[in-house]
Each structure stands twice: as structure tokens, then as C-alpha cells.
Amino acid sequence: MSDVSSSAIELSYPLNRSPVVHTRNTEEMRHAMINFYGAQAFSAAAEGFEGFGSFVNLDATGFGFCRYAAPAVASFPETDFARLQIALGGSARTSSGASAVDVDQDCMGVSTAGMPSRLEFGAGYEQMVIRFSNAKLMATLEAMLGVRPRGTLVFVPSTRLDHHGARALRDFGMFLAQNVDQEQAPLPPLMLRELEHALMVSFLSVVRHNFSNQLDRDAPDTAPDYVRVAEEYVAASWNRSITITDLAAVTNVGVRSLFKAFQKHRGYSPMAFAKAVRLNKAREMLMQGDPSRSVTSVAFACGFSNLGHFAHDYRQKHGELPSETLARAR
Template sequence: MNLPSFPARRDAFPLRLFHSHDLDETRSTVGRVFKPHDLGVLGRRQKLDVFMDHLPLGRASINRLCYGADVSIEPDCLDDFLLVQMPMQGSAVIRCGDQQIASGPHNASVITPSLPLHMRWQGRCDQLIVRLERAALETACSAQLGHALPRPIEFQLGMDLSSRQGAAWKSLVQFLASSSFTGDAAGNALVGQQVEQLLVTTLLTQHPHSYSEALSKPVQAPPRHYVQRAEDYILARYAEPITIETLARHAAISARSLHKGFQQHKGMSPMGFLRLVRLQRVRERLLQAGAHAEPVSITRVALEAGFSHLGHFTQAYRRQFGETPTQTATRRAN
């Protein structure tokens, strides 16, 4: 099953970064998105025919890259970021640290930032590549565990895209690479942050790494006051960008313990509680405007309450209250 190319919405965000036959231009442009590296064409008769698409999503990005020739790529260690490379066609030999795989349409590669990397791409190798910040991965993993990581996180190099876990990752990337939702994420810092968090969480929970066993251990629900700390934080700052890592740090417990506590004491997840508080604040504002027959911008009210995707907001509002935001405002105005 081939992965999709990017949607042709050039009015929403830049896609085609460049198309070139020049080695130096290719090395320089790809290096700006990823990092400086050695790039070599293998074979005298090989000619570069490179194109690259680039879609920024906050600090993360989705990229499509094809060299059109057999090439060697020597970046040493990626250092500050991780790559998940998913060939849409063709193949590549990837060596990262002590692991080596032949990557193809059914086997992605997950490149650990702290390990030496060597790659050989076959000429027709056309890859969809997700770039994630190492700091975002390690911060999320640390928050889930409730303590600093004693050593860098290391991922299993091969990802079987036909497995349940691999299929979950592939479906997510397919959605982001082809949905109009991604246009909003590219131009909105808050949405981009949420997309990055979704990618990071999915990778940490669906693909094996050196802390997978620790993350799989069951946790006990914490005492009620830990949950209250996070609840008070949400009630005071619901309009701000809030992540589970933010709440866990404020409550001084691990993100997994906090999630368990919210489920036990509130019957919902921390982020579910945050969404409910935001919805209730929007409803209060709409009811107030309707009662006084005041004109009100639903979009503005939703944004001020912390919602960044208005389509998702409207759906969540209707599920929670059984009517649309417009119906709330106009019904009370009559």
C-alpha cells in the first residue's frame, strides 16, 4: 500500500521546497531542513533528479524526498532530532548504531538521534519523512516516567508497517500528509504544537525503545491533592496552551500517574477535563450574550477559550450540549 503524496494546497502552506539536478544545491538545501551531511552519487552513470516537499508542523515537519539516483548519505549523528523514514517506493539500506535494516514500503526506519547513521538510497527510493525534535521526545518520555532520563532514548531501527503498531503510525502520518487540517497546523503555532505532541506520543507508545518496558509498568492512582493541583491549574489557565507534560510538572507527578488520578477522581483524562472547562467557558459567554441580546463572535469566543481548530470545537460543543454554539446564542436571545 503506497503512502499518499502531499495535497496540492499551495495557498495554505509551502510544499515543493526544491527540484534540482545539482549535487551542491541538493546537499545544501536538504541540510538546512535536517543537518549538514556528506552526500555522494554512487556510479558514474547516475544522475541526480531530486525533489523535496516540506511541511512544517510547529517544531516538527513532514517531508517527502527523492534523489532519483543511488546515493550515500553520511550525517554522522542526527544529534538534535529524530527521523522516521517511510519509503513509498524503492528501498534503502539504513545503519544506525549497531542495527542495520533494508527499508522498503512495508518497513520504515526510526533513526535514533544519538547514534551514528549511514544510509544508501536506491535511485527510485521516494520517502515520506517525519522529523521530530529530540528534546520533545525526551521531555515527553521523562514526563510519562516522572523522572529525568538517565541516558538518551534509543529506538528500534525497523518499524513493521504491517503490524498493528506500525499501521497506527502509518495511518496518522497519512492523515497529516493528506488532510486539509494540516494547513491550519502549518500556520498556527498552537495547532502545530498539538500535532507535534500527537506524533511524539504515538511514537513513544507504539514503537519499541529503551524505555518501553518502564512505560508499560502499571501505575497507581495518586492521592486526590495531586489531581487538585492540576485541576486548579487548568481552571486558572484554560485559555493557554496546556499539555499533559505541563500539568504533570505542575502537579509534581508523572503524566501516567496524573492520567490515572483523573480517571479515578474525575472519570476522564486530564486533557478531557481541559476540553470540558473550555467548552463550559464558551457556553457561559454565549448564554450571557444571548441573555442581554448582545452580538457575539463565536469564533472569537472559542479562540479566547483556548480552542485552535474551530471545526473540532463545534463538533465537541454539540456532543457536550446537544446543540450548536449558534443555537445557544440565538435561542437565548429570543
Template sequence: MELARHESAPVPYSVIAGASLFQTQDVEEARQWGVRTFCESTLNTVSRQRSINARLHLRKVRGVGFGRITYGGEVNIDPGSFESFYLVQVPLSGRELVEVGGEAVCSAGKNGSVINANAPVLIRHEPNTEKLVVRVDREALERNCIQHLGHGMRRPLEFRPSMSLDSQGGMRWTGLMRWIYESLAIDEQSFDPAIIAAQIEQMVITMLLTCQPHNYSEELAGEERSIAPAFVKRIERYSYIEEHADEPITIVDLAEHAGVSSRSIFNGFRRFRNTSPMLYLKEVRMRRVNEELKRLTPGETTVTAVAYQWGFTHLGHFTTDYKRRFGESPSQTLAR
């Protein structure tokens, strides 16, 4: 994973600065920051060394948080268990020994870790260790899992604690993380608009559910029965997407509106419309951008402002898609 290598210019802490951040050499102060940011826990140095050099930044985007942590020295962290969230950890340097639900994981090099909610956990953080973390709210994760399954969960969601970063799934996960951190490096407010934040949350949760093995993986990968076109038409004809295109719609929202599972929505759009529900939403938003650029003048707005308003964060991809769709660049449309 390129993001997790020992790079000369790693992601700066300021990029992911948010509501929770600290830098301290005091063990108790670091523990208190950990409690405020994550949950109640104990933090103890392992050797006779009393001081550490702890630093944490966490950038929240709806139900997910992107962070970077180091404690400098060797410490033991005992949070008991994470009741309200799951934590995915990707090593940047050094190593951690993580015990999750009685299973030991060495988080170092090409191996990360996933800490399940409600699982007993102990972390031995070795000297000169640094990591990226993704904190995922349990409620948001379970809501998405239930929608993809199409029924309630018979038992708690449990991921495999060890994450192989050079596996196919691990590379997809780290590829997404690379894009997210690079986007924050370019503009730390790029995910602030609600319409974009919803897409980021949905993307991260879906990627985690599909890339990291868990006790529902086999069921999620199974074939879904075909659904009647009425469910697709319910989303289209009753103008749900048209009326809510400027809002942070996710696949889960569409599924709940139609009264079926997320997999049914994907299956229905693929079979009856030869597209995906989110591509259909993207087409609606692209049309709205075109209409707005035609209505306004260069003195009233910019292409960037309109694109961001409608949820397009990558301007290079947006411009390419726009030209393919309308035969001219968005700046040409605005100038006419």
C-alpha cells in the same frame, strides 16, 4: 500500509511545501539543501552517473516536520549523526539500506526505519526510491517522554531502528500519517493555527512513543499508582483549562501545571472523572463554540471559522459531536 503503496495519485509535493524545499539535478546543490533542512552531511553518487533528480519538501508543524524525499539516482548519505532530531522514514517506492548505530535496516515495502538522535547513521538510497519522512525535534520528544515517565531519563531515548509497518503499532502510526497527509491535501494551512498545531505535535509524538518499541517502552506500559483527586481538582477548580482553552494546551502542559506525570493525569481523570484530560478540554471547547455561535450572527462569522478557532479540524466529526451534545447542528445554532 495504504499510504506507502505504489499509488497512481500519491500525495503531491505541493501539499507539504514549507520553508524547506528543493528540486535539482546537481549533487552539491542537493547536499546543501539537505544541510539546510536537516544537518551537515556528505552526499555522493554511487555509480558513474553524475546527475540526479532530487526533490524534497518539508512541512513544519511546531516540533515535527512532514516531508517527502527522492534523490532519483543511487546516492550515499553520511550525516554522521542527527544531534537535534529523530527521523522516521516510510518507503513509498524502491528501497534504502540504513545503518543506525551499527544495526542494518532495509527500508522497503512493509518495513520503515527510525534514526535515533546521536546515533551514527549511513544511508544508501537506491535508484527510483521515494519516501515519506517525519522529523521530530529531540527536545520536544524527550520532554514528552519525561512527562509520561514521571521522572528524568537515565539514558538517551533509543527506538528500535526497524519499523514494521504491518504490525499493530506500525498500522496505527501509518494510519495517523495517512490522516495528516490527507488533511494537508484538503487544506495545506489546516494545521497553521497554534491551537491545532500543538495538538498535531502532541499526537505525533505520543503515537511514536507508544507505537514504536524503544528502551522505555516497558516502563511506559507499566501500571501507574493511583493519585489523589486533588491533582485533578487542581486542573479543574483553579480554572486552568477554562482560562487556557483557547491556547495550544497539551497533556504535557497539564501535567507540568499539576506537578505530576502525564500518566498520572490520565490515570486520575480516568479514575475520578471517568474521562480523559483531553476529552475534558474538548468538552470545554465545545461549550465555548456553542456560546460563540449563540452570540454571533451568520453575517459576522461562519461555523468553520469558529470551529477552527477552538481547535476542531475535522468538521464532519465536529458537527456529529456538536449535534450529540446540543441537540442541533452548529449551523442551526448560528442561524437562531
């Protein structure tokens, strides 16, 4: 979709080998923004307008570049992805919910999935946008926390480049964008998945959100000794169902105090941790593909007496049924 000479597209824009639109016609740009990028509305100053947009969609992420020679505004409805805006030139303003932030080369913009947003682009604005599948982010967050997070993922709407790790996140994102838009052979699928996963981990680690405090617990010695005693006991007792009374007896601490300490220092309950340990052990056993093992025997070996509950909890944590894990392993 273009009314600009093809030679103009050969400019050194990021993702220029994956163009979506390059035009001086505001209506054509509006059509592309609504029908391809999913915008709800788009408008731009007609005088001096020129817009360029490109996009590469991967499994868990999507990379898009856009440039506007004249001021423009795009509104997006609720989406199933989080958005990271990396300004490469000029400035913009992003509004979502009750917040409005300026996006420029010193500050990246962040939009939370499920929240409508309004993006106002200044003249000469250029940006790289990285979309992160919210479902993939939640699965990655669960792996990082060790338990399923409660509630939705909500991001702080901006991250300054002088924030710890922010420049590395930006550079990593630009590196991956460059390597998915090249004339050479595509990256090996396994390598691409690992790079996407690393980018999501970086995004969740650098950009602040409502689970950041749980991820920040990189100093386990700040937790009381009885929390670590309980964790060690759970890890050593993966083959049986543990009750909160068992943990209270082992730690010599009241049930209420134990719950409060786990929530404060770990971000989850002691019983959620115990279940996660047993589910991880079950997956480890199933992945071995031992012909003598069945889903039932593994469930019982890991302390699960109700097979229906085991299958449900396993699927919630690992994204597939235990029978599917065993079949793949064989």
C-alpha cells in the same frame, strides 16, 4: 532551488507545495542536503540523477519528502531529533551506531537523536521523513509515564508494518503531512498542536525503545496488591510529605521489596511517584487562579517545605516555574 521545469514540480509528490530542491544536478542536491537538511555529506550517481526534496517544519515535528532517481548516500551528524523513515517506493538502507536496517514499504526506519547516521538510497527511492524533537518526545514520554524518565531515549532502528499499530502510525503521519501542506487556510494552532501531540504519543507507543516496557504496563493488576495500596495512600495524602517508612508501614512490606516492586511494575520509585502526585496537585491548584492563593501557600498545602526545591522540581516536571503557571491562570 531548481534546474527542472516548474511543471515537473506539480507532480503529485507529498509536500509538493513546500519544495526545497528539485534538480538533476548532484552538486545542487548536495548543497541543499548540507545547508538545508543538515547533512554532513552527500553523494549521488550523476548518470540519470534527479532529486526532489520538500519540507514543512512545525513546533514539535518536521515533515520532509524526498525522491532520488539514481542511487544516493547522505550522512548526518548527531541530531536533536529522532527520525522516522516511511518508504513510499523503492528501498534504502540506514546505518546508525552498530545497526544497519533495510527500509522499504514493509519496514520503517527509525533513527535515535544524538546518534550519527548514514542513509543509502536506491534508485527510484521515495520516502516521507518525520522528524520528532527529542526534547518534545521526552516531555511527552514523561507525561505518559507520570514521572521524569531516567536516561536518554533510544529506539529500536526499525519497525515492520505488520507490527501492532505500525500501519496506523504510518497513515497518521501521512495524514498530518497532507494537512500541513495544503492550499486552504492553515489548521487552527490548537488543533495542530493536538495533532502533533497525538502523533508523538503514537510514535512512542508503536516504535519500540528503552522505555517501552514501562509504557506497556496497561494491566495494573499484574502489580502486587501492596503497590496499589501504596499508590492509593499517596494519592490520598497529597497534602503532606510522605516518607518511604510511611509507605512501608502502610503496606506492611519491607522498604527494599517496595522499591523493587515499584521499579519492576511501574518503572519508577515510590518516592518519585509521591513527588509527582504532589507536583500535579500543585499545578492543579495554581491553574485555578485563585486570588487568595500564592505560590508559597500552594507549596505548603502540597507538602513542600523548601520553596527553592519546590520551584526546581516543579519546573523540571511542568516546564515552567510555579509563579508562571499562576500568572497565566490569572
